[in-house]
Amino acid sequence: MGNTAEVVAGYVRAAGSRFVFAYPGDPIIELMEAMRALGIEVVLGSREGTVVFMAEAHAMVTGLPGVCLSTLGPGSTSIVNGVAAATWDRVPLLAVSGQIDAGREDFVTHQVVDHKLLFSPVAKWAGRIHPASVDTVLRKALRLAVAERPGAVHLTGSAETFAASAPDVPVAPPPLDGAAGGVRVQVADGGRDPAVVLRSARRPVVLAGAGAVRCGASGALLRLAQTVGAPVVVSPMAKGVFPEDHPLFAGVLDMACNQILWDFLAGSDLVVTAGFDPVELIKPWSLAVPVLHVDTTPNTDQVYPSDCEVVGDVSASLDWLTDLWRGEPRWSERDVAAHRRRLRTAYYAGRVAGRLNPTDVIDVVRASTPPETVVTCDVGSHKLLVGQGWQAPRPRGVLMSNGLSSMGFGLPGAIAAQMTLGEIPVVALIGDGGFAMAATELRLAVARQLRLAVVVFCDGSLNRIELKQRALGYPSTATRLDDIDMVALAGAMGCDGVRVTSVAALERATADLAGLTRPLLIEARIDPAQYEAQF
Template sequence: MATVSEVIAGYLGAAGIGHVFGYPGDPSVEVIEAMRKAGIRFVLGRREGTAGLMALAYAQVTGRPGVALSTLGPGSSNMTNAVATALLDRVPLVAISGQIETRREAVFTHQVLNHAQMFGPISKWTAELRASAVGATLRRAFRTATAERPGPVHLTTPADVVGAEADDAAIMLPPMRPVGVATQVFAAPGVVADPLKRLAAARRPIIVAGIGALRAGATAPLVRLAEAAGVPVIVSPMAKGLMPEDHPYFASVLDMACNDVVWDFLKGADLILCAGFDAVELIKSWTPKAPVIHIDGMANIDQVYPAEVEVVGDVAAILAALADGWQGEARWREAEVAAHRETLSTAYYQGRVTGALNPTDVIDQVRAALPANTRATADVGSHKLLVGQGWRTTLPGGVLMTNGLSSMGYALPAAITAALVEPERPCVCFSGDGGLAMVQSELSLGTELEVAPLVVVFCDDSLNRIELKQMRRQYPAEGTRLMPIDVAKAAESMGCHAHGVDSSAGLDRALAADRPTDRPTVIAARIDPAQYAAQF
């Protein structure tokens, strides 16, 4: 007979999950041992919250559910931010937390938290594993986590259950990927429901594509439709690379730097096709007046933007059908889209200080120094808005960020995970010094794992996004200034290779220098933040 922990490990193996991220405690000893025997590597994060973000990044990189493990009490409560991030970033995550023995749970209080009440509001489903139903529970957990919209489930593993013999031990992984999705069309009364007819009647259509299209693998049909109909494509931040950013019909990224330029361009449309666009990424309210056709695997239940026609099904198949059915002429000339990008570029570089190391200089110089297939991770802060617009990628998933919950401290754990899972692919982490301060102990994990992401830190001793808001209201910088630290020396103390730079020339030298392949390299870039004030 298999134990409950062995059944857990069996399901992870069947799902192709090779790494679990977490921080152990008494109730997880049996689970970790079962995973070890099954060949699943347990990665010890420096705290549960960052381990959960690593599991989230694992899912983003591999397309398989991420798995995070914590103990009871503070271990589980520390995991909540990562679970909430997975919920709003639409990432499949199985979070497992230990619990006290079932015989004591009802009356004992030490380290006992009600997981169902704690994780219920931030999960798609919560459950407690029992020996009598462990297989069924895991099947439901995996199916729920991966179903549209993907997100987190939370499982509680009592200490007296993990080592018990499982009565329900069969490994029967549920189907987790669609193999063909029927299409449904919904339309408001009195409007033309056929999306192809609507597109043919439009003179200035624009496509806004998002993470639903990314999950559907819709790059090829999206490009075909853009080329056939001559339609510019705006992408959401987490969908960067879905439309190759060197393509003539790539227009821009929504709600990042220069967002006024992008919104003005979008307001000029007479029809907007929202292709897998999830409104969870919207920072600004939806203001365009053009009619919207919603194309997604889910109905437009949020109603953050209105859509008089909804085409619900496989996003890639729907876009392919529109491309195949198109018979008209191009609606936009490539030169018109190029003119928009030029306007955007001019706005992007506003506020540069001559002779200083500007934030856009850092992005441009790092981009020029690294291979085209480099994956970037971006943390939350002023620099994220510039990276989101200015870092160029041509590959789906070429940039990883959190833009649903937008949780600071994401970029470093994500970069470590990406370098661990795909060591052959270059990876650069962009972090502010505030975001790094939240998770900098994970640099030692990167050294321990012998992974080699390039970690670029924008150092300005400030929580700049909030300080700028204080400045606009003529308030002093209260609670938004950080004590200056030598980030390079701190990184070296954790076994990393490091440089400190304060000029474009110094940054170029650091980028040109040899980097070790068995530990992270950290570049602490002392920037002039004046450009942020001009941008935001």
């Protein structure tokens, strides 16, 4: 008979986790040892707030639950933001925090926080590990984490719990495919059959979201779009679910040039939301256009009204609609091409000749990396341009927090993605504000000998907020950043570092990314004027 920690570790390994990201403490020593003994690598980050982002990024690229560990008290409070990010980003995550033993929890105050109260508002479930029920609790935690819509689950355990003997039962993980099976049609009173609604539309547009990614719906989405002749707009976290070089690709919603995308949707006569999750909306939904809701979950958000819903696996639902299609393709590629030209022109608006513009950084880095490169980005003005401008050839190729939209994700996310993906190159495109929140994690990238490129958009500003202050006629209060010599910082961390102020210098710095032998930090001194023109 093994102990409770060994059962927890067994479930984590059975769930496919190669890495567990942690910052240690007394209560989780036994758990970390059980992980190590089962061949799960326990990865030490610089602090709890970044290891939880690493676990989230690991889940983003694999589709399997990411796992992070923290100690009690400040360890648990430090992961709250990352747990919330996973829940709002719809990413499966298992977070385990240590706690004082249950017999003293009700009266000892030192470092004791009520985890049930702390995590219940930001997780799908906040539970407790007990030796007698550890197998049931782990099955429930994993199943909840991946079930639609996915998110974070938090579990609490004490040193005594993890060391205690557990029942001798086999590790039997639940299904880890979160998508709902089958296709179910739900129609309001007076509503029409969804196939009839689609056939009746003259200018339908598909709005695809992260639910389509989770359901592996790229093929079904492409088939529907080409059969119906419907352009496809995607949400930011669904980039790559539809090929961005396809003539029917119409852009990314609520990133740069967002008004052009909203105008395009407003000019349609039906929006088919394929796995679209309103959690990604930055602007309020104000369209008067009818919506056909297609998702793994019913339209419980009611951000937009929909008289008919197709509920189930998104890929199967789209195939079902395509099979029922009768008629000629609705849009011509020429019409979509005209929209794409407007979008491209707007994307490059505000460039300053002879300076290093934000779009220059994206273009140069994209041109210097192979198509399969995975990019992570942080939150800020640069994210809106990356979200629109970085061409993603496949799903899970652009990783960002766009549900909670939490700063500090970009660098730890890139490190975890590179560890997970191995030879597939990873590039972090992050702002100087987000970089400052997680810069010390470069040491982990060096220790792991990761061939990771980190490009920092340096403008000395929390630009999104500074622009809003300026629009209100206010001075820049608490939005200017002190300068950092990132080349010196890179050297101190054991990385290569280079400062660039021009397109030519950036092209030289990125000319041999495939030949990196250790992390490269690029300090890209940009002119932020383009941000003001964009936003």
